[in-house]
Amino acid sequence: MTVALRVLLVEDYEDDALLILRALRRAGLDVASLRVQDAAGLTAALSHTWDVVISDFSLPGFSGMDALTLCRASDGQVPFILLSGTVGEETAVAAMKAGANDYVMKDNMARLAPTLLRALQEAATRAELRRTELKLIESERRFHAFMDASPIIASIRDGNGHTVYGNRGWNDTVGHAADIPVARTTSDQVVLATGMAAESIEEINRPGAAPTYWKNIRFPFVGAAGQRLIGEFSTDITTLKQSEETIRKLAYLDVLTGLPNRRLMIDRLTHAMASCVRRGIYGALMLINLDNFKVLNEVHGHAAGDIVVQQSGRRISECVREQDTVARIGGDEFVVILEGLGKLAVDVAIDVDAIGRGILQAIAEPYLLDVTSHKLTASIGIAFFHDQQHSPEELIKRADLALGNVKTAGRNNQLFFDPAMQARVTLRNTLEADLREGLAQNWFALHYQPQVDSEGRLTGVEALMRLAHPVKGLMMPNSFITLAEETGLIVDLGYWALDTACRQLQDWAQNSATAQLTLSVNLSARQLGDDDFVPRVLALVAATGIDPSRLLLELTESLLLDEIELTIDKMTILCEAGLRFSLDDFGTGYSSLSYLKRLPLHEVKIDRSFVRDLLGHVNDAVIVRAILAMGQSFGLSVIAEGVETIAQRDFLIENGCRRFQGYLFGRPVPVEMLELGNTVAA
Ligand code: C2E
Ligand code: CA
Numbered sequence: 278m279t280v281a282l283r284v285l286l287v288e289d290y291e292d293d294a295l296l297i298l299r300a301l302r303r304a305g306l307d308v309a310s311l312r313v314q315d316a317a318g319l320t321a322a323l324s325h326t327w328d329v330v331i332s333d334f335s336l337p338g339f340s341g342m343d344a345l346t347l348c349r350a351s352d353g354q355v356p357f358i359l360l361s362g363t364v365g366e367e368t369a370v371a372a373m374k375a376g377a378n379d380y381v382m383k384d385n386m387a388r389l390a391p392t393l394l395r396a397l398q399e400a401a402t403r404a405e406l407r408r409t410e411l412k413l414i415e416s417e418r419r420f421h422a423f424m425d426a427s428p429i430i431a432s433i434r435d436g437n438g439h440t441v442y443g444n445r446g447w448n449d450t451v452g453h454a455a456d457i458p459v460a461r462t463t464s465d466q467v468v469l470a471t472g473m474a475a476e477s478i479e480e481i482n483r484p485g486a487a488p489t490y491w492k493n494i495r496f497p498f499v500g501a502a503g504q505r506l507i508g509e510f511s512t513d514i515t516t517l518k519q520s521e522e523t524i525r526k527l528a529y530l531d532v533l534t535g536l537p538n539r540r541l542m543i544d545r546l547t548h549a550m551a552s553c554v555r556r557g558i559y560g561a562l563m564l565i566n567l568d569n570f571k572v573l574n575e576v577h578g579h580a581a582g583d584i585v586v587q588q589s590g591r592r593i594s595e596c597v598r599e600q601d602t603v604a605r606i607g608g609d610e611f612v613v614i615l616e617g618l619g620k621l622a623v624d625v626a627i628d629v630d631a632i633g634r635g636i637l638q639a640i641a642e643p644y645l646l647d648v649t650s651h652k653l654t655a656s657i658g659i660a661f662f663h664d665q666q667h668s669p670e671e672l673i674k675r676a677d678l679a680l681g682n683v684k685t686a687g688r689n690n691q692l693f694f695d696p697a698m699q700a701r702v703t704l705r706n707t708l709e710a711d712l713r714e715g716l717a718q719n720w721f722a723l724h725y726q727p728q729v730d731s732e733g734r735l736t737g738v739e740a741l742m743r744l745a746h747p748v749k750g751l752m753m754p755n756s757f758i759t760l761a762e763e764t765g766l767i768v769d770l771g772y773w774a775l776d777t778a779c780r781q782l783q784d785w786a787q788n789s790a791t792a793q794l795t796l797s798v799n800l801s802a803r804q805l806g807d808d809d810f811v812p813r814v815l816a817l818v819a820a821t822g823i824d825p826s827r828l829l830l831e832l833t834e835s836l837l838l839d840e841i842e843l844t845i846d847k848m849t850i851l852c853e854a855g856l857r858f859s860l861d862d863f864g865t866g867y868s869s870l871s872y873l874k875r876l877p878l879h880e881v882k883i884d885r886s887f888v889r890d891l892l893g894h895v896n897d898a899v900i901v902r903a904i905l906a907m908g909q910s911f912g913l914s915v916i917a918e919g920v921e922t923i924a925q926r927d928f929l930i931e932n933g934c935r936r937f938q939g940y941l942f943g944r945p946v947p948v949e950m951l952e953l954g955n956t957v958a959a
């Protein structure tokens with residue numbers, strides 16, 4: 278049994294309605310119909326379901342267009358066919374634009390059935406499409422709801438790296454910070470359950486201050502349009518990473534100080550040793566023990582002990598470089614690992630000694646406890662690592678032995694395990710102490726070496742410094758000037774020498790036999806660098822009332838290398854005040870002639886190395902001749918130093934040299950031993 282076609286007729290003429298039904302039945306359609314003729318009737322009828330509405334165009338007080346509007350308002354989909362007897366096609370077309378499905382002219386009723394069937398067919402197709410569309414929308418909606426409800430952060434990127442999909446989790450988290458991963462920590466190939474190869478990546482990104490860690494799984498797949506896409510599932514693993522970090526810290530860091538513990542120290546030491554051995558440079562291990570820490574704990578309590586330990590840990594850290602390790606390995610025991618120290622044992626020993634002394638000093642500063650302050654000292658044992666490989670344990674044992682020696686010797690000090698290294702720093706430290714004491718006790722003296730003309734007559738002297746040590750005897754400048762420069766003691770020592778020299782000139786000025794003599798004093802870089810240098814020298818000259826042109830200041834080329842402009846300024850001021858400058862050790866430096874010309878010089882001294890080999894090496898003879906020629910053309914006085922033989926002097930004279938200094942004419946001697954009989958103005 279076929280179901281009758283439900284047809285709603287909007288028609289005021291019963292006859293026309295019958296004509297319509299007849300036309301349909303004639304076409305073999307089984308029709309169940311209802312006829313309405315006004316708005317009220319139509320509205321009531323539209324509460325039922327109809328397969329098709331056939332409406333007359335003109336109705337009394339109502340029109341086909343009105344009927345169409347009502348139909349579309351109640352059910353947008355029902356096929357609507359307009360029947361027209363009077364109006365032209367234009368009006369019908371306008372009706373179709375307004376939503377009618379088709380129209381049939383009343384005088385062509387035979388077209389009605391086919392038109393209706395076509396309209397029904399179209400409606401069915403539309404309905405089917407709509408159903409599919411709804412299904413798709415529903416499927417899409419379900420997918421979004423599902424993905425958005427998921428704790429996973431999901432996104433899809435196209436081949437150009439543009440994100441084409443991101444779920445809610447993605448939008449809320451990675452989305453706004455997307456594509457700015459700061460670091461990729463690990464990356465592995467993983468195979469998904471589908472058998473697809475994917476990449477598992479851990480990334481850090483920092484949208485704000487705190488790092489956020491992501492675990493991402495990326496996998497390629499092909500999209501609906503055959504497009505290659507990259508899917509990504511991400512999870513925020515920050516909490517996991519933080520717990521890992523906490524666990525790591527607990528395992529490797531000392532809780533009280535936050536410094537590496539013994540375990541991490543051994544690890545770092547192992548690495549440091551390997552690296553130093555490989556690079557052929559020194560490293561050092563320092564074992565630091567707080568002296569009488571037990572007593573502090575007993576008297577002030579453990580809380581106070583903790584404060585002291587924390588503070589000393591901090592103080593030790595401030596004494597070393599960023600790359601060095603400070604560890605706490607026991608109650609009051611610290612370890613410092615110094616890496617990459619250098620290749621020269623002497624320098625290394627001295628550097629480490631200085632660092633150790635810095636630590637001893639820092640620890641000796643008072644500690645503020647609750648109400649009181651407390652003072653304490655430390656002992657340090659030091660072992661070096663270099664080319665031969667020991668185990669870290671062996672090295673710690675060595676540092677511990679050295680530490681034991683410090684303790685037996687009375688604590689508050691440091692010692693090296695290696696006796697040769699120890700000897701070096703001890704020597705240096707003793708020498709430094711000698712220099713300080715020498716300054717305080719007036720152990721320094723100036724000796725004077727004659728400078729003569731070609732006739733052998735005395736024109737001046739060079740002042741050379743000596744340290745008359747009460748026990749060690751006379752010490753020569755080569756053994757202490759470098760250290761005096763490194764420690765800065767040279768500044769005070771230099772002022773002392775200048776002061777002594779000026780007094781000597783003042784003394785000689787009283788006597789006509791010596792009034793013409795010049796006096797040369799050596800300067801070192803640190804002295805010239807001193808801001809007070811110029812005013813102090815000028816004050817000295819004024820105070821002693823000497824003729825400033827009698828005082829020659831000797832400097833070396835290397836001294837001129839730093840801050841050349843400032844140095845030239847200072848020299849110029851002194852020159853304008855009448856003092857003179859001599860360029861010492863000339864020929865050994867690298868100065869260009871143009872640069873020399875800018876210096877306000879009075880004299881150059883041919884270095885004694887050229888004079889020594891003058892007769893043996895052709896090169897040296899050439900250099901000496903060149904210096905003499907240059908001196909002449911620049912209007913500089915040239916003096917040869919280190920002249921030891923008559924042959925050397927004769928060669929120099931032959932080549933135009935007129936002034937000499939050297940053992941041939943006299944060694945540096947105390948002032949009372951100078952022979953002042955045969956003097957002449959230079
Ligand atoms: P210098 O300025 O080149 O001094 C010349 C050095 O050569 C002196 O050594 C002198 O004793 C030595 N000498 C002189 N004639 C001869 C010779 O014929 N043959 C040999 N072989 N040597 C000779 P000295 O006194 O040991 O001084 C060494 C260096 O110490 C000086 O080299 C100078 O650079 C530095 N010095 C000495 N006194 C002072 C000072 O007061 N201040 C500063 N900053 N440095 C000084
Ligand atoms: Ca000199």
Ligand code: CA
Nearest residue numbers: 861862882918
């Ligand atoms: Ca010299």
